[in-house]
Amino acid sequence: MTQAGKQHIDQREMTDLVSRGLARPLMAGYDPVPVHYQGQWWHIPAAAAPDAPYVPATAEQHQIFDDLAHRLALADAAVAAERSS
Numbered sequence: 001m002t003q004a005g006k007q008h009i010d011q012r013e014m015t016d017l018v019s020r021g022l023a024r025p026l027m028a029g030y031d032p033v034p035v036h037y038q039g040q041w042w043h044i045p046a047a048a049a050p051d052a053p054y055v056p057a058t059a060e061q062h063q064i065f066d067d068l069a070h071r072l073a074l075a076d077a078a079v080a081a082e083r084s085s
Contacts, residue, residue: 008053009042026069034065041065 009017014035017023023037034043034057041057043065057065 008055009037010053011044011051014042014054026065027072034061034068036065036069 023035026034032044041062042054
């Protein structure tokens with residue numbers, strides 16, 4: 001399995017981690033997207049080859065992904081509230 005300090009995770013392994021509930025994609029149902037795993041965001045750089053591995057996000061990217069995850073959670077909560085009213 002993935003060890004702390006690892007510099008990349010291949011796409012098949014990340015898919016397995018997500019499917020087992022060990023990692024959480026930023027947007028479920030889309031691939032590839034940033035994935036949160038063991039306290040770290042992982043992503044495939046935009047300019048990378050289609051089969052490139054996931055790499056750890058920089059501190060700046062980590063903040064952006066956290067902000068996006070928070071916004072998505074707020075949007076999901078608003079949709080759920082609207083549906084229940």
